[in-house]
Amino acid sequence: MSIVRLGINPLTWTNDDMPSLGGDTPLETCLSEGREAGFSGFELGNKFPRDPDVLGPILQRHDLSLVSGWYSSELLTRSAEEEIEAIKPHLHLLKSLGAKAMVFCEVSHCVHGRRDVPLSHSPSMSEAQWQTFIPRLNQVADYCLEQGVQIAYHHHLGTVIETEAEVDRLMAEAAPSVGLLLDSGHLVGAGGDPIAVQQKYAERIVHVHCKDIRREVLEDARNRDLSFLDGVLNGMFTVPGDGFIDYITLFKGLRDSGYEGWVVVEAEQDPAVAHPLTYARLGCDNLKRFCAEAELTVTE
Template identity: 85%
Template sequence: MSVRLGINPLTWTNDDMPSLGGNTPLEVCLSEGRQAGFSGFELGHKFPRDPEVLGPILDKHGLSLVSGWYSSELLTRSAEEEIEALKPHLHLLKSLGATAMVFCEVTHCIHGQRETPLSHSPRMSKEGWKTLIPRLNQVADYCLEQGVQIAYHHHLGTVIETPAEIERLMAETKPSVGLLLDSGHLVGAGGDPVAAQQQYADRIVHVHCKDIRREVLEDVRNRDLSFLDGVLNGMFTVPGDGYIDYVPLFRGLRESGYEGWMVVEAEQDPAVAHPLTYARLGHDNLKRFCTEAGLQVTE
């Protein structure tokens, strides 16, 4: 099986806390990401959203558009309203060859609130589930008809965070709703990436490789800290710099026939974690883990 290695600009400049790397130009992110060895980037808040503008910028660096985050509000607006809201984003992804949309329901989310601890993550009500599922199915069907599949991002601080919530989401949605498997968010929520890969092998359409520093995660939970405090304290890092074992996970992806992007998405304070150093470390470790798992990497 063949995969490609991509990176998210969070290594350089943070979307949830724009002050982190706020002065770093997009040009630096792209040039250093390519220098580190990556062949694609996900979107960030500094990326132009016109495909005719962004396309030549990426081409200049020899980079592909991997995907891009979309904030859904399906608990508070209809599927038709959501489809209208996402059309510009969908157009951008489709125009530049991305086939997966990072999709997350953000109603009541707290991951961008530094004063709110992760223990206060929102939970879905019975009515919430009844509202979300049919709307999500309708939006996912529409996107797939346009050639881009939703990759639902389970995320700390949102309504779909825990292994039980992921399980229910996958059980009740149609196959058009793909899953983004994020190793760091899953471990942070008490899950097992290898078990999740085996359970949802036929639904995984995108992979985020975020490692966890165990002692910082334990401190965040013990002191009831927020997601952003966890980021600032170094809870996340690139693959191979934490305690997640990636080779069994990648071996499972190979056995299930996964062919897509492996994306380093590991937000840290760039003033503490030098972006190019960690980008290189993440790329080299990711490539080595893929090789050990029998996954061929396409540049």
């Protein structure tokens, strides 16, 4: 029996890549509304304290767990030893508050935070860069796993590992200590198939992000060669069940593989257009329904 917990990312309320979106929304609002919507945990965002002695009591007050938190890696421009030193405060925070996976993404040359750069200009790694990147990533992943937190590599639009083919190479060459974060929306946005990826790498998946896609907005973004942030502003992303991704089949695959961990709504929208509590409730309700149909057991 596969058992999952339902979490949410604060992007529903306030955006890290474009801080003006929900910039005035306090952390307390995010946490209280997320709990009201039915989630039992939160990922980190830019408004979260980074001291576990401060953040822990805040989460406890809302009866929430720390799910995970994004880490921006720069392994193409610094050594594994330098990255390990840089990662230690983040790792300490996750470990102290019981998170078992770290959302990890290489951001060297990334364009997803630049509204003036279209997604067609996403970076890619040369053969020499792959040969540099993989050994460094393995060293950092081994260190984190020794500390009790596994890297969950986040393939992400606008970064050096975006497409299904790039995920394939990462999984083929990276050590077993490098887990995979399966993000349905980012794979579909990059032309990939999250169901196929789940089936190929079921044993490597340690974290799941559920970001649905509005097909017509994605097609418009590609046709007009828009940036990631313009896609967000136009409503390309939404909560699971509000787009066209087949989550029931995806979740049946997670069930069959024995996945146990967090299933997280991470669906950035403009909170002035997409009312955060309304969409948080919709996302949680839909996840519960999909899990029930797929026979994934949800626990607090």
